[in-house]
Amino acid sequence: MRALANIRRKPTARTALFALLASLVAIAAHPATAEEPEWHHASALTGDSKYPADFKHFDYVNPAAPKGGIVRLADSSGFDSFNPILPRGNVAIGLGLLYDSLTESSLDELNISASYGLIAEAVRYPDDYSWVEYRIDPKAKWHDGVPITVEDVIWSFEKVKELNPSQSFYYRHVAKAEDAGDGVVRFTFDASGNRELPHIVGQLLILPKHWWEGVDANGKQRSIENGTLEPPLGSGPYRIADFEPGRYIVYERVPGYWAEDHPARVGTNNFDRVRYDTFRDTTVLLEAFKGDQYDFRAENSAKNWATGYDFPAVKDGRVILETFPDRASGVMQAFVPNLRREKFSDERVRRALNLAYDFETANKTTFFGQYKRVPSYFAGTELASSGLPEGKELEILESVRDLVPPEVFTSPYENPVNGDPQKLRENLRTALNLLNEAGYELRGNALVNKATGEPFTIEFLANDPNSERLILPYARNLQRLGIKLNLRVIDTPQYINRIRDRDFDMITAVWGQSLSPGNEQLDFWGSDAADRQQSRNYAGIKDKGVDALIQKVIFAKDREELVAATRALDRVLLAHNFVVPQFYLDLDRTARWDRFGHPENLPEYSHGFPTIWWWDAEKAKRVGGKS
Numbered sequence: 188m189r190a191l192a193n194i195r196r197k198p199t200a201r202t203a204l205f206a207l208l209a210s211l212v213a214i215a216a217h218p219a220t221a222e223e224p225e226w227h228h229a230s231a232l233t234g235d236s237k238y239p240a241d242f243k244h245f246d247y248v249n250p251a252a253p254k255g256g257i258v259r260l261a262d263s264s265g266f267d268s269f270n271p272i273l274p275r276g277n278v279a280i281g282l283g284l285l286y287d288s289l290t291e292s293s294l295d296e297l298n299i300s301a302s303y304g305l306i307a308e309a310v311r312y313p314d315d316y317s318w319v320e321y322r323i324d325p326k327a328k329w330h331d332g333v334p335i336t337v338e339d340v341i342w343s344f345e346k347v348k349e350l351n352p353s354q355s356f357y358y359r360h361v362a363k364a365e366d367a368g369d370g371v372v373r374f375t376f377d378a379s380g381n382r383e384l385p386h387i388v389g390q391l392l393i394l395p396k397h398w399w400e401g402v403d404a405n406g407k408q409r410s411i412e413n414g415t416l417e418p419p420l421g422s423g424p425y426r427i428a429d430f431e432p433g434r435y436i437v438y439e440r441v442p443g444y445w446a447e448d449h450p451a452r453v454g455t456n457n458f459d460r461v462r463y464d465t466f467r468d469t470t471v472l473l474e475a476f477k478g479d480q481y482d483f484r485a486e487n488s489a490k491n492w493a494t495g496y497d498f499p500a501v502k503d504g505r506v507i508l509e510t511f512p513d514r515a516s517g518v519m520q521a522f523v524p525n526l527r528r529e530k531f532s533d534e535r536v537r538r539a540l541n542l543a544y545d546f547e548t549a550n551k552t553t554f555f556g557q558y559k560r561v562p563s564y565f566a567g568t569e570l571a572s573s574g575l576p577e578g579k580e581l582e583i584l585e586s587v588r589d590l591v592p593p594e595v596f597t598s599p600y601e602n603p604v605n606g607d608p609q610k611l612r613e614n615l616r617t618a619l620n621l622l623n624e625a626g627y628e629l630r631g632n633a634l635v636n637k638a639t640g641e642p643f644t645i646e647f648l649a650n651d652p653n654s655e656r657l658i659l660p661y662a663r664n665l666q667r668l669g670i671k672l673n674l675r676v677i678d679t680p681q682y683i684n685r686i687r688d689r690d691f692d693m694i695t696a697v698w699g700q701s702l703s704p705g706n707e708q709l710d711f712w713g714s715d716a717a718d719r720q721q722s723r724n725y726a727g728i729k730d731k732g733v734d735a736l737i738q739k740v741i742f743a744k745d746r747e748e749l750v751a752a753t754r755a756l757d758r759v760l761l762a763h764n765f766v767v768p769q770f771y772l773d774l775d776r777t778a779r780w781d782r783f784g785h786p787e788n789l790p791e792y793s794h795g796f797p798t799i800w801w802w803d804a805e806k807a808k809r810v811g812g813k814s
Contacts, residue, residue: 226309226322230290230389231301232382232703233746237293238303238450247295247790248454248799254440256802257460258783259481263472264679265433265465268414271392272347272354274721276414277680279430280463284438284456285421289321289340290389291451294515294790294799302389303451306335306422312385316376319385323370328445329395329422337372340364342396344374344388346411353721356710361388380742383705395420424456435464454786457801469653479780479812483796486776488653489554496778504781505810511775515792517565517700521766522661524693526727527717530636530643531692533625537764539618543664544767547606553656554770560602561768564757565700570750572758574599579751583739584758590732592762600761602768615667622668634669645672648691650682657695657769687720689727695769696725702792704753708737712760726765733759782807 229236244250266279271286290302290310304310307321327335344364348355360377361384367373374388398420399411409415418427424446428439438461446452464481466472473491476484477498486492500506524531524540531537546560563571576584576596584595605611619629627634627643634643645665647658654676662672672693677685685691698711707723709716714729716722736756743749775794784803789795 224311224313226311228309229301229303230310230312230386231296232386232705233749236301236303237296242450244450244453245293245295245790247786247788247795249784249786249801250454252454252457252784252786252799252801253804254457254801255459256782256804256807257462258458258483258797258800258802259462259464260483260797261464261466261472261475261481263465263467263469265467266436267416267432269416269419269427270411270414271394271419272351272411273414274351274353279436281436281438281461283423284425284461285419285423285427286392286394287327287422287446288390288393290386293451294793294795296792302386305446305449305451306340306393307389310385310389315379316382316385317379318373318375319388320367320371320373321389323372325370326445327422329398329420330426330441331398331420333395333397335393335395335422337366337370339396340372340391340393341366343394344391346394347392350412351721352719353710353723356716356719356722357706358388358391360384360706381706382743383703383741387706393422395422424452425461428460433465435462437462455798457799458797459802461797469651476778482782483779484777486778489557490656492557492776493555500780501778506778507781508776508778511777511789511794513567513773513775515702517563517568517570517702518561518697518771519564519566519700519766520561520695520697520769520771522693522769523696523726523766524645525689525691525725526729526765527689528692534764535621535625536627537767539621539625539668540665541764541767542603542614542618542621543668543670544603544661544769545605545611545664546602546770547604548611549657549660550770551606553660558770558772561771562600562602564698564760565704565753566771567773568700568702570700570702570704570753570757572600572754572761576755576758579747580754580758583736583752583755586739587732587735590735591759592732595758595762600758611664615664619668629669632669633671643670644692645670646692647672647674648682648685648694649674649676650679652676654695686725689718689720689725694725696766698723703749705741708740708756712756713737728760728763728765730759730763733763780812781810 228240229238238245262280264277264280266277268276268278269282271278271282287306289305289307291305292302304324306324306327308324309322310319312319323335323337325334329335341364348358360381362375362377364372364374376384399409402408403417416432422445424441424444425438426441428437430436440456440459466475473495475481496508501508522540522544524537526532550556550558565571584591603614605614622634626637628637635641636643649658655674658674662674665672686694710723712724712728712733714734716724717727717729733756736752736759739752740749740756743752777794782803783800783806785800
């Protein structure tokens with residue numbers, strides 16, 4: 188190019204064309220030009236990552252943490268498969284301990300999606316986010332000593348897209364994965380500008396192709412397309428040591444684990460063994476903890492937290508009750524009507540259902556005053572909308588004004604406030620007027636469709652008998668409107684199948700939100716996900732304005748725009764009254780037997796248990812019991 192520029196005569200159109208062709212040929216022949224992006228040890232969705240290329244460990248770990256002991260955990264789901272990618276069956280809890288991913292996120296950065304190389308020693312992508320390349324660390328190995336290869340990465344990506352509908356949807360904008368040579372895998376995207384795609388492919392579960400396409404000890408051919416209870420080969424810090432399907436599983440730390448001294452792993456995975464036991468009933472689960480059958484419990488019941496821990500081990504300090512602030516996530520927990528049912532299609536009906544929910548009384552009488560009403564789809568974060576839109580958020584809403592409710596520009600969303608008989612009567616009166624406007628009327632004590640005479644009934648589907656405490660007071664309020672709500676409690680497998688089949692009137696659902704929302708919003712609220720069985724669009728939301736704003740979130744260019752776009756999306760979701768928001772808590776309630784130590788400065792966005800904690804022999808001796 189420089190030689191062409193030094194030609195003295197005035198260029199003609201023909202010589203200019205030759206110059207352009209020559210430059211294109213040169214670029215094609217030598218792709219690693221100065222315009223290629225540089226390799227980096229880490230990446231961040233917005234801004235820069237906190238830790239430099241030569242960091243030794245994350246700030247929040249104890250690099251000298253002792254190794255040893257056991258941590259015993261529990262769940263209520265059981266398991267019948269070790270295949271981590273199939274959507275059917277119950278996959279064993281804790282299976283992630285077996286596997287490393289291309290990258291690892293830290294726990295102490297506002298940008299939770301800052302990722303540091305693990306299996307991948309380096310990453311690069313262009314300014315337009317049209318592709319990403321990961322360079323595999325030559326030291327990365329499977330537990331059998333075989334190196335982790337680009338072929339493993341490509342095979343894992345293709346299989347997860349082929350066999351798991353939810354993951355296929357999540358990665359649908361990743362057009363292909365290919366071997367770029369020299370231990371580099373390239374993921375190419377179907378459009379540019381999606382800042383999150385380079386990062387979420389770094390979270391891909393990497394599986395050993397040679398193991399899954401091999402034979403077992405009996406010479407039987409394995410298949411990634413089938414469930415299995417053969418302990419699979421992994422690459423991570425643990426492997427399966429013992430198990431009984433549906434009852435327990437024990438993981439043991441892998442000696443000589445390839446990444447034991449990796450900066451992203453130093454001070455982590457300190458227990459020799461991690462055990463999970465299954466207790467199918469939530470009441471039995473709490474009693475098992477009291478009986479020292481497991482060590483650590485995250486308490487999600489306000490009643491249990493208030494009344495369930497009055498036993499000797501708490502009083503004498505052997506069990507510690509502790510709360511940790513939850514700064515890393517937002518949440519929407521709600522009663523979710525199935526919008527695929529005609530009776531819930533009218534927004535006025537859905538607002539009436541909200542007016543009948545007396546959160547204030549429930550919080551006082553049932554939840555011991557521990558909760559806050561959910562005011563946002565991103566409750567508890569800076570992403571939640573409030574007041575009237577302004578600045579960048581207003582600009583974004585103006586760009587889709589013809590697709591969103593006009594009230595988002597004039598009226599902040601507010602949940603109804605109940606809490607005393609007079610307020611409840613007023614709200615129920617307003618609710619009945621809305622139902623009349625939507626085509627319903629009271630005939631005797633029943634609300635019926637004016638045109639068809641069909642009674643308005645709701646089957647509320649649940650899988651926890653304790654749901655009665657939450658649902659029955661709501662049902663009584665709805666009965667005053669003439670709506671009959673029947674609570675049906677079924678076992679978990681049947682419940683899961685009915686949710687997948689969208690065979691329900693109303694459920695309680697929870698959507699957790701990160702501080703860096705992106706492509707998962709398509710799965711939560713996008714029109715394309717509404718009729719897909721494996722999606723988390725449980726409500727069946729199909730709305731052009733919501734779809735447009737999800738794209739604004741995904742393609743935001745910086746943190747400021749991301750926050751503004753998310754608040755705009757939140758505001759529109761709320762304005763449609765798609766769900767009846769319930770309650771949330773902006774801290775984690777935990778109970779633990781005092782056998783463990785932890786770093787002095789826990790990470791800002793997680794308590795990190797058990798990953799960065801360790802077995803404390805002296806404490807364990809004082810507490811007694813298991814070892």
